[in-house]
Structure formats: structure tokens, C-alpha cells
Amino acid sequence: MxxxxxxxxxxxxxxxxxxxxxxxxxxxxxxxxRRYLKQGSNATPPAPEVWPMVTVQLPVYNEKYVVERLIDTVAALDYPAAKIEFQLLDDSDDETTQIIQQSIQQYPHLPFRHIRRQDRSGFKAGALRYGLEQAKGEFIAIFDADFTPSPTFLKQTVPHFSHPETGMVQTRWAHLNKGYSILTRLQAFALDAHFYIEQVGRSSLNAYINFNGTAGIWRKATILDAGNWQDDTLTEDLDLSYRAQLKGWRFKYLPEVESPAELPPVMSALKSQQFRWTKGGAESAVKHLGSVLRSRAPLQTKCHATAHLLNxxxxxxxxxxxxxxxxxxxxxxxxxxxxxxxxxxxxxxxxxxxxxxxxxxxxxxxxxxxxxxxxxxxxxxxxxxxxxxxxxxxxxxxxxxxxxxxxxxxxxxxxxxxxxxxxxxxxxxxxxxxxxxxxxxxxxxxxxxxxxxxxxxxxxxxxxxxxxxxxxxxxxxxxxxxxxxxxxx
Structure with missing residues (x-):
């Protein structure tokens, strides 16, 4: 005993x-x-003389409740029409496909492309990879189906790529339905700690941060240089983030730019999300922790990356x-x-x-x-x-x-x-x-x-x-x- x-x-x-x-x-x-609060927020660099081409990728799978709102929202993005294209990466097998076809007809002046695959191999990572092969943009903005970015999103983020080593710019999630219930309030409580304390803290240290799967924009060359989207983990965003930063690409986080989204209002939906995030985080730790520890990154970066991957x-x-x-x-x-x-x-x-x-x-x-x-x-x-x-x-x-x-x-x-x-x-x-x-x-x-x-x-x-x-x-x-x-x- x-x-x-x-x-x-x-x-x-x-x-x-x-x-x-x-x-x-x-x-x-x-x-x-706390130091960041004293220093002030990021100043937006001057707008480029010529706006670069941007592809907006919208990975969708059975989203009949929100896909029309998504299309209406991105259609309002303030960006030169000749410098933007929209990819509806649609893997749906329900009426979502018909809703997409009807919705994009309301915007004949905008370059919406409805892209379908023969199968759903690779899930979200596979859809993003398939769309990237056809993307014309130098930069790739990604939004999940429940996000409603502001019209100024691209003009607030694209200028931050003025540094040639910047590979990704991430914005802060806000919450459309924070006040819906105690459950949504508690989720907002948790996510705000990540998007304020963790992301800002790591970014200010020049430590590794992560693309949060949506509400961010990538340099296309960064994705390709890092090995493209891979589907061997459930967090393809975290996986690509570490591969890119281990290759030397720099990430930028903009807490002052909000990207509102929906919080799961019921426990079963929250558990589905939590399972994917936690399992994918563990898979990414198995995949990358050894590489991080063997890298030439500063000790401080390695320590925070270890905590990040093992959270x-x-x-x-x-x-x-x-x-x-x-x-x-x-x-x-x-x-x-x-x-x-x-x-x-x-x-x-x-x-x-x-x-x-x-x-x-x-x-x-x-x-x-x-x-x-x-x-x-x-x-x-x-x-x-x-x-x-x-x-x-x-x-x-x-x-x-x-x-x-x-x-x-x-x-x-x-x-x-x-x-x-x-x-x-x-x-x-x-x-x-x-x-x-x-x-x-x-x-x-x-x-x-x-x-x-x-x-x-x-x-x-x-x-x-x-x-x-x-x-x-x-x-x-x-x-x-x-x-x-x-x-x-």
C-alpha cells in the first residue's frame, strides 16, 4: 500500500x-x-504603390447556415477588383453547394470561383492545397465559413508584407455571439487569453506564433517553401506555422485588427472543436518538437515553442x-x-x-x-x-x-x-x-x-x-x- x-x-x-x-x-x-501595452499598437505601414494580387480562399464543407453570410461579407472587401479573386473551396455533399451557386450569382462583377473536388481527401488541408494550385494571388487570405471580416481587412494586413521575410499575418478573433449563453462567454474568456496574452507575448519576443487556421493572410511563396498544406495532423495551421518559421520566415500578429466569428453555442459542438485542437496540437508536438529543440533558434524561443506545442x-x-x-x-x-x-x-x-x-x-x-x-x-x-x-x-x-x-x-x-x-x-x-x-x-x-x-x-x-x-x-x-x-x- x-x-x-x-x-x-x-x-x-x-x-x-x-x-x-x-x-x-x-x-x-x-x-x-504588459510591455506591449505601454509601447502601443502596431502602426500600419504605408500602402504599396501597386496593390498585389490576393486570392481569398473560403474552405467550406456543409455550411448551409452561414455560407451565404460568408459570401456577402467577403464580397464587401475593399480592394481593387482587378487584384482579387475568391475561391469557394466546396467539399459539401448537401444543399450548401446550391446555396453557393445562387449566392455568387448576385455578384457577377466579382471573380468568384466555385471549386469542387472529386473527393474530400485531406479534408481542409487537402482543399487548401487543391485551391493553391489554381490560385493567381501572390498572397492568400483564408476565412472559415463562420467568419465575417471587416471590409478593410486586406488593406489593414497586406501592407505588413513590406518586409520580404514576412510570411504570414494573423489577426485577432472577435466574437459574434459572445453574449448568447454562459458557454459562449466562457469560450470568449478563454480565447481572449490566447489572442491577447499568448499571441502578443510570443510575437513581441520574436518567438514562434501560429496561424489560427483562419482570419490570416499568407505569402504564397511561404506556403510552398515550407512544404505546402499537409494533412497528417488535425491542426494543419499549427503544422504549417512551425514548418515555415523553422525555415526562417517571420510571422506578424495584429491584435488591433478584429475578425469576428461564431462561438459554438452547445457543448457537443465545443467538444468537437476541442478534440480537433488538442489532438492536432499533440500530433504537431510529435512532429515538430524535436526539430525545434535541434534548431539554431534562441533558447528563449525554444522554451516558448516547447510550452506552445505541449499546451x-x-x-x-x-x-x-x-x-x-x-x-x-x-x-x-x-x-x-x-x-x-x-x-x-x-x-x-x-x-x-x-x-x-x-x-x-x-x-x-x-x-x-x-x-x-x-x-x-x-x-x-x-x-x-x-x-x-x-x-x-x-x-x-x-x-x-x-x-x-x-x-x-x-x-x-x-x-x-x-x-x-x-x-x-x-x-x-x-x-x-x-x-x-x-x-x-x-x-x-x-x-x-x-x-x-x-x-x-x-x-x-x-x-x-x-x-x-x-x-x-x-x-x-x-x-x-x-x-x-x-x-x-
Missing amino acids: KVLIILCLLLYAAAMLFILLYSLAQAHLLYRF SSVFVAVLLASLASIPLLWAKVNNLLPLVVFNAGAVTLLSFAVISLVYFQANAMGNVSQSKRTGGFLLYFPLFLSISMGLALHNAVAVWEGWSGRKSPFIRTPKFNLEARQHKWQENFYLNIRMPYTTYAEGLLGLLFLGVAVWGIVQQEYGMLVFHGMLALGYLLVFYHSYQSYRKI
């Missing part, structure tokens, strides 16, 4: 150490972001630490380990403090009063942490599949266009109604940690009460909202 407890202690310590090291990297990014592994650490904490709590109640062991665990509070500061800073961005920002943070941050913990099992499975090389298809995130109020989310044709086994496991874990928390109170042992309470709340909330969305209640 003592050997088992020591093994659990080592597992818990290793998981919490990983989280601590990751939080220290986040702390450095927060410091760099999805935090869910594995949370899952392992939570499970190992149960026998450790039992050991503490029964005096089977020295008290100093548990006192040393207080250092993990540093991780919590850093993450709190990161999300507080991200939440503070925006045109709202200080009292509303603080109130919003106090309300949403505990919920965000709890639900993040509740997603640990689901995302840890994705990470494990990525590490082990198990392949799975690219599952698109269903889009809704609920802002138009034309239908309820329950009526969405694309929602998956098959509930995976992990959802039942999440419910059981919620009950388990609830029982552990209650047992700790009975034993008057409160050291892990907050941790276990948040785990119970997170797993039960994830289970409830998952069940609701899969069953379309």
Missing part, C-alpha cells in the same frame, strides 16, 4: 510540476504583453493529478505521509496565481468599466477553471491519440448563425446525436469527486476541498451540457 501511495505522490508531483512550468511560461508572456498536454496533467489526489487525501487522513510533503504542495498555488493574472488581464481588455471587468472576472474565472477541469478527460483522450499516432478524420465544428434568430440550436441539422462513452465517464467522475469532497469535509480535512469541489462541479456541468446537446433537449 505504501508503494502505491508513493507512486501516486510521484505522479501527482510530476503533473503539478508540468503545470507549474507551463504557468511560468505564461507569466513571461503576460510580462511581455494541450496540460489536460493530461490535470487528469493525472486529480486521480492521484484521491489516494493522497486518504493517506493524509490516515497519517501515512509526512505533513511536510503536503506543505510543499503549496508551491502549486503559484500556478493558480499566474493563470488568474493571465485571464484577469485578458478579461480587462475592452470598452467596459473597471467594476464590470472585475465582476465579470470573479464570476467567469471560477466557472472557466471548473469546466476546463471537467473537459480534462475528453481532451486527454484526444492528446493520447495524438501522441500514439492514432488517426481520425477531420470533424468540422457545426455552425449555427444564431444571431439571425432564424432557428433554434436544437434544429441544427449537423449536430451529432451519438453520445460518446467519455460523456458517461464524465458523469461518473463528477459523482466520484463530489463524494471525495464530501468525505474530506466529514474527515475535517479541507486541504484539497476546493480542488475536488471544482472537479466535481466541472465534470457534472460538462456531463449535463453534453447530454443536453447530444440529445437535443
Whole structure:
């Protein structure tokens, strides 16, 4: 029994150490972001004397709710008509294709090309690669189906390619439906930390950043030089980003340029997105981490790239630490380990403090009063942490599949266009109604940690009460909202 407890202690310590090291990297990014705020935003370089040719790629697969809005939005882009072309990269097998054909007829003066493939091989990466072969543009702008870029997008981004080594320019995601529900608010809470703190921090360090799959623009030569779009990971954007930057291309991030998009309003859609992101991140880590560590990049760049590529592994650490904490709590109640062991665990509070500061800073961005920002943070941050913990099992499975090389298809995130109020989310044709086994496991874990928390109170042992309470709340909330969305209640 003592050997088992020591093994659990080592597992818990290793998981919490990983989280601590990751939080220290986040702390450095927060410091760099604060410096960026003092220095001011990026100034847009002068417009080129002759605007270059731009191809706007719109990868689409079964997007009947949002594709018409997408076409209307990009048709309004302010750019010389002779210097732009639009590619509708349409892999759909439903009425989306007919909607596209009807919509582009409204813009006979614009060069829309409706491109169909014989099959969906390579998924999004395959569609982008196929379109690139036919693209006339020197630069390639990419928008997913739920994005609504402003008319000035190209004139705000293209001038930043004045430096010949600049290979990609990424803009900041904004949120069309942030206020739709608690779930969308929590997603905005999380994404803002990435698009403000992480992207700005890494960019200011000249460390590796990533193209976020959409709302960015590439130099075509960069894509080709880096080996083109590849489909051996579920995050073709992160994969290409690292291949390009390892080749020496520079990336530019523009937090002041907003690109609004839709947030998944239901848990099943969010889980689909999270699974793809976390598994693809793990696959990209397997593919590129060795190359990063062997490269001639500065040590600081290597450290942040390591944290970046391994960020999805935090869910594995949370899952392992939570499970190992149960026998450790039992050991503490029964005096089977020295008290100093548990006192040393207080250092993990540093991780919590850093993450709190990161999300507080991200939440503070925006045109709202200080009292509303603080109130919003106090309300949403505990919920965000709890639900993040509740997603640990689901995302840890994705990470494990990525590490082990198990392949799975690219599952698109269903889009809704609920802002138009034309239908309820329950009526969405694309929602998956098959509930995976992990959802039942999440419910059981919620009950388990609830029982552990209650047992700790009975034993008057409160050291892990907050941790276990948040785990119970997170797993039960994830289970409830998952069940609701899969069953379309």
C-alpha cells in the first residue's frame, strides 16, 4: 500500500510540476504583453504603390447556415477588383453547394470561383492545397465559413508584407455571439487569453506564433517553401506555422485588427472543436518538437515553442493529478505521509496565481468599466477553471491519440448563425446525436469527486476541498451540457 501511495505522490508531483512550468511560461508572456501595452499598437505601414494580387480562399464543407453570410461579407472587401479573386473551396455533399451557386450569382462583377473536388481527401488541408494550385494571388487570405471580416481587412494586413521575410499575418478573433449563453462567454474568456496574452507575448519576443487556421493572410511563396498544406495532423495551421518559421520566415500578429466569428453555442459542438485542437496540437508536438529543440533558434524561443506545442498536454496533467489526489487525501487522513510533503504542495498555488493574472488581464481588455471587468472576472474565472477541469478527460483522450499516432478524420465544428434568430440550436441539422462513452465517464467522475469532497469535509480535512469541489462541479456541468446537446433537449 505504501508503494502505491508513493507512486501516486510521484505522479501527482510530476503533473503539478508540468503545470507549474507551463504557468511560468505564461507569466513571461503576460510580462511581455504588459510591455506591449505601454509601447502601443502596431502602426500600419504605408500602402504599396501597386496593390498585389490576393486570392481569398473560403474552405467550406456543409455550411448551409452561414455560407451565404460568408459570401456577402467577403464580397464587401475593399480592394481593387482587378487584384482579387475568391475561391469557394466546396467539399459539401448537401444543399450548401446550391446555396453557393445562387449566392455568387448576385455578384457577377466579382471573380468568384466555385471549386469542387472529386473527393474530400485531406479534408481542409487537402482543399487548401487543391485551391493553391489554381490560385493567381501572390498572397492568400483564408476565412472559415463562420467568419465575417471587416471590409478593410486586406488593406489593414497586406501592407505588413513590406518586409520580404514576412510570411504570414494573423489577426485577432472577435466574437459574434459572445453574449448568447454562459458557454459562449466562457469560450470568449478563454480565447481572449490566447489572442491577447499568448499571441502578443510570443510575437513581441520574436518567438514562434501560429496561424489560427483562419482570419490570416499568407505569402504564397511561404506556403510552398515550407512544404505546402499537409494533412497528417488535425491542426494543419499549427503544422504549417512551425514548418515555415523553422525555415526562417517571420510571422506578424495584429491584435488591433478584429475578425469576428461564431462561438459554438452547445457543448457537443465545443467538444468537437476541442478534440480537433488538442489532438492536432499533440500530433504537431510529435512532429515538430524535436526539430525545434535541434534548431539554431534562441533558447528563449525554444522554451516558448516547447510550452506552445505541449499546451494541450496540460489536460493530461490535470487528469493525472486529480486521480492521484484521491489516494493522497486518504493517506493524509490516515497519517501515512509526512505533513511536510503536503506543505510543499503549496508551491502549486503559484500556478493558480499566474493563470488568474493571465485571464484577469485578458478579461480587462475592452470598452467596459473597471467594476464590470472585475465582476465579470470573479464570476467567469471560477466557472472557466471548473469546466476546463471537467473537459480534462475528453481532451486527454484526444492528446493520447495524438501522441500514439492514432488517426481520425477531420470533424468540422457545426455552425449555427444564431444571431439571425432564424432557428433554434436544437434544429441544427449537423449536430451529432451519438453520445460518446467519455460523456458517461464524465458523469461518473463528477459523482466520484463530489463524494471525495464530501468525505474530506466529514474527515475535517479541507486541504484539497476546493480542488475536488471544482472537479466535481466541472465534470457534472460538462456531463449535463453534453447530454443536453447530444440529445437535443
